[in-house]
Amino acid sequence: MFNNRIRIKDLLATDKVNYSATVMGWVRTFRNNQFIALNDGSTINNIQIVATLGEFDEALLKRLTTGACIKATGEVIPSLGKGQKVELKATSIEILGDSDAETFPMQPKKHSLEFLRENAHMRFRTNTFGSVFRVRHTLAFAVHHFFNDKGFLYLHTPIITASDAEGAGEMFKVTTLPLDGTAPTNEDGSINFKEDFFGRSTNLTVSGQLEGELAAMAFSDIYTFGPTFRAENSNTTRHLAEFWMIEPEMAFYDLEDNANLAEEFIKYIIRYAMDNNADDLEFLNQRLADEEKQKPQTERSEMGLLEKLNFVVDNDFERLTYTEAIDILKNSNHNKKKKFQYLIEDWGTDLQSEHERYLVEKHFKKPVILTDYPKEIKSFYMRQNDDGKTVAAMDILAPGIGEIVGGSQREERLDKLTQRMKEMHVPADELWWYLDTRKFGACPHAGFGLGFERLVQFVTGMGNIRDVIPFPRYPKSAEF
Ligand code: 4AD
Ligand code: MG
Numbered sequence: 076m077f078n079n080r081i082r083i084k085d086l087l088a089t090d091k092v093n094y095s096a097t098v099m100g101w102v103r104t105f106r107n108n109q110f111i112a113l114n115d116g117s118t119i120n121n122i123q124i125v126a127t128l129g130e131f132d133e134a135l136l137k138r139l140t141t142g143a144c145i146k147a148t149g150e151v152i153p154s155l156g157k158g159q160k161v162e163l164k165a166t167s168i169e170i171l172g173d174s175d176a177e178t179f180p181m182q183p184k185k186h187s188l189e190f191l192r193e194n195a196h197m198r199f200r201t202n203t204f205g206s207v208f209r210v211r212h213t214l215a216f217a218v219h220h221f222f223n224d225k226g227f228l229y230l231h232t233p234i235i236t237a238s239d240a241e242g243a244g245e246m247f248k249v250t251t252l253p254l255d256g257t258a259p260t261n262e263d264g265s266i267n268f269k270e271d272f273f274g275r276s277t278n279l280t281v282s283g284q285l286e287g288e289l290a291a292m293a294f295s296d297i298y299t300f301g302p303t304f305r306a307e308n309s310n311t312t313r314h315l316a317e318f319w320m321i322e323p324e325m326a327f328y329d330l331e332d333n334a335n336l337a338e339e340f341i342k343y344i345i346r347y348a349m350d351n352n353a354d355d356l357e358f359l360n361q362r363l364a365d366e367e368k369q370k371p372q373t374e375r376s377e378m379g380l381l382e383k384l385n386f387v388v389d390n391d392f393e394r395l396t397y398t399e400a401i402d403i404l405k406n407s408n409h410n411k412k413k414k415f416q417y418l419i420e421d422w423g424t425d426l427q428s429e430h431e432r433y434l435v436e437k438h439f440k441k442p443v444i445l446t447d448y449p450k451e452i453k454s455f456y457m458r459q460n461d462d463g464k465t466v467a468a469m470d471i472l473a474p475g476i477g478e479i480v481g482g483s484q485r486e487e488r489l490d491k492l493t494q495r496m497k498e499m500h501v502p503a504d505e506l507w508w509y510l511d512t513r514k515f516g517a518c519p520h521a522g523f524g525l526g527f528e529r530l531v532q533f534v535t536g537m538g539n540i541r542d543v544i545p546f547p548r549y550p551k552s553a554e555f
Pocket of ligand 1: 240241281282283284305313314315316318320322323478479480481482483522523524525526527528
């Protein structure tokens, strides 16, 4: 048996000493020809391995370079070093994989996040990305935990679809037709997708919601959690072309039930990460504090990361309507002094992220649930309110992030839905199966989508969404 190792996390978790143990991992540093700091990714903390002077071959010691992979066996002894209870006094050290000190990209020094993004294949081995991806894992696990405990069914919705769930036309085409100009065409010269793999035009999904609604009309409560794709040319710190979304869909829920669930859900998963990733969040808290120190005083956030997370789980989200928000924004000094790039003048304009951030960061200083948006700026499936102007939509806005959740009560009335689809040029014939749920046992229902990476950003304090997904996809970038 090769793998009889103990994980470094488990080894460091106790102060048990005087037993033999084997660890495996990657060398972070090797000091004084004697002290190895080894990390195996199970925790941010390294185990110190002592290679007593004179007991090991010079040739072997030379190969203990940053990045090298080793197996070390020895006696677990009390540590005199600060910050650790135990260390390993090595009796044998085996090199599993050499790492050339000259060319290894992750030098034991501070690298810029941009540099690490270009070296995303190796950035897992840094403290920052180790912590970010351990926290991401925990949050993903907590998502399933939360919904499973509540009796929701995890529904796998398709990645290749023929529909545009958001009606925004931001889709990546999926085709096996040749791209060299020899694809079959119709009489009018357009591509004949009847000849394509699926016998029709298809794309990568932008949302599992429509399929989720079908299942909610049978299981009552479902959720999806999978990758979604948007071909929007957004080069921002909040947008990815491939991102993960959690979409619960619930029968017998109205907009208020929906908002209650979303708030409970967000608080639950944040608390879960705080309970299970304390070391990582402590590190990220410090990382952010150091980063903030580089900024001018006026741009610094008022709260540290942990303080902010505690605040969010302990306080109610602010709830108000779009109309109330427009009033606040319109009358704000910010608007009057023309500090917004897009000034708020009329009811009906879509909120830009600067407006969202003003509301959460300056005005309320807490997460905000905005409801009842003008129907013109929202999707066709949202339930129409009696005023004829707004729909039962909700967006949740988070400090530092902006929109983190988008959702709504759904239009369950067939006539209202088909009329809205017509107005918005959403092809009803292609969505016949969706409309069937409104014909056979329709009921009030609601759901939302939470952008998983934006949540991970919020919890880890990372400023750029490209740094919270292992291999980000964005315009002009699909490396790795
Ligand atoms: O607001 P969106 O577009 O809503 C939907 O897709 C609905 N079908 C959800 C539902 O009701 N089931 O997207 C939902 C969330 C946003 O609030 C945002 O957090 C995230 O998905 N999101 C993105 N995250 C990263 N990159 C992008 N390009 C994103 N677009 C949306
Ligand atoms: Mg949205």
